[in-house]
Amino acid sequence: MKNRRIPPGFWFLLPGLLGFLLFYILPFGGSVGYSVMSQPVNGKFVGVQNYLSLLASPAYLRGLWNTVKFMGVSVPLNMALSLGVALLIRKKRHRELFTLIFLIPLVLPSGSMAFFWRVVFSYNGALNGALQGLGIGKVNWLDSALALPVMVLIFIWKNMGYNMVLFLSGLHSIPMEYYEAAWVDGASPRQALWSITLPNLAATSVLVCIMSVVNSFKVFREIYLLTGNYPHQSIYTLQHFMNNMFASLNYPKLTTATTILVCIIAVLTQGLLWLERRTSS
Amino acid sequence: MNTTAFGNRKNLVSTVLLVCLGLLFLLPLAVTLSGSFMSEGEITLNYTTSLSAFDKLDGLTERFAGLRLIPSPVTLKQYATVLINQPAFLLLMFNSIKIALPVTLGSLIISMATAYGFTIWNWRYKEALFIVYIVVMLMPLQAVLVPNYIIADALGIQESYLAIILPGIFSPFGVFLMRQSMKALPTAYFEAARIDGAGPMRIFFSLVIPQMKSAIAALCMLQFIEYWNLVEQAVIFIKDYTKEPLSVYLSRIAEGRVGLIFAASCVFLFLPFWFLLLGQKDLEKGIELSGVK
């Protein structure tokens, strides 16, 4: 590869890369600058002080911990569920219809969905009405530790469909011969699942995992519309913190939180890609 | 295909399970759809949780919101209010299209090209750059809004749709999705074509694009839905309410005018739903294609 000619791949990459640098990298670099200032306007350089004060802030730590907790629960659960449904669905006659049904939550506007969830989960909502009718009594879904499971439910409801499609596509790319060979060897369906299906889905799983993380940040909109700026403390996430810092014009704190988050995401991504390379080789 | 190792009974159980799950997933849509045929009075009656004077006379101490699926009587009044009395509604819908469509097409072109560049050009920092793409993709919206504004301001486009469309076109999500899908393409194809003397352009158009149907459908669908539903960017960049997309309007009526929300949502989700129907066929096709190889 020592020739002087610019490789054609470069020209394909260039326009997209330029736009990406201009609209994402450059402004982000600029915003990191704010994280070492005392105020957005006429601020002084304060070094790592914002970072230190952020790491000492109980609200930030709570947000970070809740985010980790939420992702730790919802991402694996979502993956397991969508894989399970994909496995169930793939040989069904009405597969297309089922796929469509599971994809519908994707297109419903978040505003009206927040309204729907409020009707279901609010203190005098439909669910509590049903529970009261059964003689169980009212449960405070959104203002107690139960808010986290509700949030996970909303996330899974919204995102399971697409992940399932990804898994379906991954399942279909596993050559049939593998299974035939296994049947000849007398393997049970369960064994085939563990020794053929799952290992061959590793690359798809990384994709699904990354997509789930992206979407787990997006579920914030519904949660925000449902419970507002300051929800029950068990679902106060990093995005609530960032949103509120934005609302109070505390941009240095916001960018500090962002910078830390980017570092965490970078490490996680490295790990995931490393996992992908290992499993695919 | 039907020679499954599973027994019939297991099959039945799984079908029942799926049907139940499917119904659960359909519930919000069903509520929205049936709600759109209710009168404003019926909606308020169904969803209010505060006690009215009549309730107190009846000795009620609490009142629950109810999910009712059958409107009585069926009325098209909501649709009339939304489509005829709020003439700007159609205008706003047109605005939404003006944002979502260019983003979808633009990001499709850019991310196909970029992903192809990633695939065929092997250089030292390729993977590092890709990680940067992924990291930016994972960043929550709150973190990128202000930087977006600063750039739009510097470019002088902060009051036009371009401020929303351009970042959308270059969003890392498309590149990520496309590159992941291209990874699945057999490299032998490229090699064979190259040996036959085809240039990278030809390979791109005649080999890569036809193979990527499913990924293209997925990207178009997801980007369109994403930008059809966008609220935050529009709020920041659009000054004039006649230029707002429908999603912003919808997010506002969801708060105060419950009587309209159902019909408005139905009109709003019609287009992405239609897109979903169209795209789903291609998604399925893509699955078949990669299954055959």
Added chain:
Amino acid sequence: MKKAIALMLILCMAVSFAACGTENKPADGTSSASVKHEVAGEIAGEISISCYDTMQYKAFLEAAANLFMAKYPGTKVTIKTFSTMPEVKVMEKDGATVMSSEITDDPVARADYLSKLNTELIGGGGADLLALDILPIERYAKNGQFAPLDEFMNSDPDFHPEDYRQNILEAVKQGGHTVFLPTDYSFNYATFDKSLFTPEQAETLKNEGTFTYAGLISSAEGAFASANAGADKKIRMLEQSARFLFGALWDENYSKFINFADRTANFTDGSFAALLEAVKGYADKGYIFSDENAEIISGQQVFFRVKSDMSLAYDLDYNKVSPIQFFDGGSENDIIGGIQANADGNIPFRFFRGYAMNANSKNQRTAWEFLKFLLSEEMQLSVDGMGLPINNAARAKKAEMSIDGSLYGEKTPMTEGMQNLLAEYQAAVERFSDRINAYPLADSTISAMIREETAHFFDGAKTASEVCEALQSRVNLYLGE
């Protein structure tokens, strides 16, 4: 075709809004050819002013901008407003279809305005002047987003603090600096119906001291019991609802529950629950309305009226009404019972319109001049100005113009009675105004939380202790940020 209709209708709406705007313009008979100021810096160039589109702000500012631009050629003032799609309502009226459009003010639109504004401010831009209509003033002030105005106030030879209510200029200072300026003010004062009290009781109530809501209620409990002894007689103590009274009591007792120095909240020791239960008890006893939407029929007797506006009503014939009646209350039995004080004894005020200068502004000189113009006698005499003008000359003149009708374009000669009335009114206003000494910057976030959660209590959806628990956790989360 539909699109064409839609466009037509939007055009119609735009025209009708424009028409509204022109109608509200103040009677422009007072602008005199004034001398140009020669202060440091040049008054030229463009400035902008941003407000959330409450129609009144916008119309007022547009009128002011036009006058300002005429006064200082070479300047350009733009009003940046936030508008949401007006809702078209169709009604059948006398067989004809009547279309009207209205802009609804909902919390989402407010949040949208703020996030737009915040993005601009953080991005180093934003309008030069910010109308304080819905801004969370305390946060902006804390983060240095408002430019200090003291420099201008001290160095501008044309600005004389003694032309304005100085106690109000003092009260709005934040940490020793003036960072925003109200253009008007108002305060709460109570009147009581002397026919409902014994002469002795009335004598003790009839002073110009201070009152608190809690005090009002306790002082009338005995009289309430005897006045409502009859079967169907229902005289309320106040004309407000339980929720409103709770809000007022919260404002009075704010500092008992929130400790800003330690950033802690105290809702769970029982006193907050007691306050909630007390208000509910008042409603149950019939002191106040329990229903938010219940309205008192005008002219109906109540023990106390708390009024916020001591300005003069325009539809009264000042030649006929008895001197003090017009601001005393609806009936001639009403007597002023004092000015509202908080639990800490400070006497607060409110303002309808206020402005601050954006610290990012590139043209602060002109922005200051425009701000000063808004404070001038000329602008403060505007007919749609609410509250009392902060400009002393304007306040005096506006009272006079209200009474002789010239403010509304129908001047009648002043009779002796009207002269007396004017003097009495002015004396009373100044007497009360002199006592104002505080502008408590309520934390809008906490207030919103209180409003939201206590609404659940008054709805009957939650018990007092549940509300306390929820508030404790939410407010603490906020304070810990």
